[in-house]
Amino acid sequence: MGKTSLDKGKIKFLLLEGIHPSAVDVLRQAGYDNVETLSSALQGDELKEKLADVHFLGIRSRTQLTADALAAANKLVAVGAFCIGTNQIDLQAARQKGVAVFNAPYSNTRSVAELVLGELILLLRGVPQKNAAAHRGGWLKSATHSYETRGKTLGIVGYGSIGSQLSVLAESLGMHVIFYDAITKLPLGNAQQVGSLKELLERSDVVTLHVPELPSTKWMIGAKELAAMKDGAILINASRGTVVEIEPLAEALRSKKLLGAAIDVFPVEPKSNQDEFVSPLRGMDNVIITPHIGGSTMEAQANIGLEVAEKLVRYSDNGTTTTSVNFPEAALPAHAGRDRILHIHKNVPGVMSAINQIFSDAQLNVAAQYLQTDEAIGYVVIDTEPGGASKVLEPLRRVPGTIRARVLF
Numbered sequence: 126m127g128k129t130s131l132d133k134g135k136i137k138f139l140l141l142e143g144i145h146p147s148a149v150d151v152l153r154q155a156g157y158d159n160v161e162t163l164s165s166a167l168q169g170d171e172l173k174e175k176l177a178d179v180h181f182l183g184i185r186s187r188t189q190l191t192a193d194a195l196a197a198a199n200k201l202v203a204v205g206a207f208c209i210g211t212n213q214i215d216l217q218a219a220r221q222k223g224v225a226v227f228n229a230p231y232s233n234t235r236s237v238a239e240l241v242l243g244e245l246i247l248l249l250r251g252v253p254q255k256n257a258a259a260h261r262g263g264w265l266k267s268a269t270h271s272y273e274t275r276g277k278t279l280g281i282v283g284y285g286s287i288g289s290q291l292s293v294l295a296e297s298l299g300m301h302v303i304f305y306d307a308i309t310k311l312p313l314g315n316a317q318q319v320g321s322l323k324e325l326l327e328r329s330d331v332v333t334l335h336v337p338e339l340p341s342t343k344w345m346i347g348a349k350e351l352a353a354m355k356d357g358a359i360l361i362n363a364s365r366g367t368v369v370e371i372e373p374l375a376e377a378l379r380s381k382k383l384l385g386a387a388i389d390v391f392p393v394e395p396k397s398n399q400d401e402f403v404s405p406l407r408g409m410d411n412v413i414i415t416p417h418i419g420g421s422t423m424e425a426q427a428n429i430g431l432e433v434a435e436k437l438v439r440y441s442d443n444g445t446t447t448t449s450v451n452f453p454e455a456a457l458p459a460h461a462g463r464d465r466i467l468h469i470h471k472n473v474p475g476v477m478s479a480i481n482q483i484f485s486d487a488q489l490n491v492a493a494q495y496l497q498t499d500e501a502i503g504y505v506v507i508d509t510e511p512g513g514a515s516k517v518l519e520p521l522r523r524v525p526g527t528i529r530a531r532v533l534f
């Protein structure tokens with residue numbers, strides 16, 4: 126009986142952007158030794174060339190996995206986004222190619238919330254400008270525009286994992302928390318949901334943004350929204366660079382409409398630590414600028430490495446897609462003593478009957494079958510007798526509508 130699955134040693138993993146070594150440890154322990162790691166992101170043709178023989182790809186936020194890049198990745202089985210955001214990946218194109226995408230939705234939540242909390246305390250005290258002046262030999266000892274957090278109103282836009290965790294931390298400082306979200310959310314502690322972004326902007330001393338990059342959040346904060354904020358308020362953005370228009374923000378800071386800002390994410394970010402950071406905010410003492418490090422703590426990165434690598438191993442070892450962000454979710458039992466075949470297809474009528482007919486024609490018993498679908502694709506996993514996969518794999522690949530069929534190791 127011919128062997129139809131790829132040996133683990135031949136399954137190639139490429140991990141970009143300095144993903145934490147905890148990921149490699151997980152992969153090696155699971156028997157995957159063919160792992161290449163790079164400390165930087167790849168772009169354009171360089172990325173496409175590398176992707177040609179890769180089965181599993183790991184990235185963070187810098188690598189743009191466009192439809193064009195995915196078109197060059199003919200062996201790609203799954204992508205691990207070792208972060209929360211997946212806006213850098215064309216999720217639809219990946220799905221249509223049968224490539225499952227996984228992320229780490231919670232591992233750096235606390236890190237972002239803590240950074241924002243620290244920044245709002247420093248900004249309310251005017252520390253960034255006092256610190257900058259002192260480095261130049263100045264001495265700004267003054268209480269003017271210096272405030273405690275206690276009793277101030279924190280406005281959180283996007284009350285998801287990060288926003289709600291920040292809410293709890295801020296209340297412990299005695300802040301009054303209000304939030305705006307696209308959907309109704311359970312308020313934690315004494316926080317209150319408000320009905321509009323405008324109301325939140327008008328009432329908050331500090332506004333902080335924790336929404337994903339979506340068409341509905343693009344340039345959510347521009348000149349009109351900045352004008353609606355309280356005089357002397359503070360803006361913090363550690364979500365995505367497309368949420369805030371930078372030129373109007375710079376103007377609001379220059380005119381002293383805003384007391385200060387902390388910005389971690391930018392519409393255009395340097396591709397590597399060697400590239401120059403260009404922004405109208407450069408040189409403004411009342412702005413804390415950080416290089417997209419909201420989630421960059423040792424704890425978060427180690428946890429993300431484990432979490433995402435484990436998801437990739439589970440998918441590779443037994444086909445489980447639970448928590449995938451673009452794929453039908455299937456939680457599968459072990460398949461010891463059986464051949465397991467994965468068939469990913471367009472969700473059109475007739476595919477399942479064609480698949481079952483192939484097993485019937487080959488006189489192969491189906492030991493177990495699991496099917497999950499979404500509006501675009503179907504994901505069926507079939508267990509059969511040892512050696513059975515080689516009898517049906519090629520006919521399965523010829524079923525009209527098939528995107529990909531393969532046998533697990």
Ligand SMILES: NC(=O)C1=CN([C@@H]2O[C@H](COP(=O)(O)OP(=O)(O)OC[C@H]3O[C@@H](n4cnc5c(N)ncnc54)[C@H](O)[C@@H]3O)[C@@H](O)[C@H]2O)C=CC1
Nearest residue numbers: 209210283284285286287306307336337341363364419420
């Ligand atoms: N700076 C950094 O290093 C990091 C940045 N992030 C960014 O933070 C974002 C938020 O992370 P989580 O809290 O984990 O996400 P989440 O998905 O748990 O929460 C997002 C919230 O935003 C709300 N939302 C979506 N569209 C909205 C709209 N148009 N108006 C108002 N609310 C809207 C959602 O309903 C949800 O409650 C991520 O998508 C990512 O882009 C995440 C981690 C690290």
Ligand SMILES: O=C(O)CCC(=O)C(=O)O
Nearest residue numbers: 185186208209210420421
């Ligand atoms: O650490 C990174 O590369 C990206 C962090 C981030 O923005 C995210 O998790 O969405």
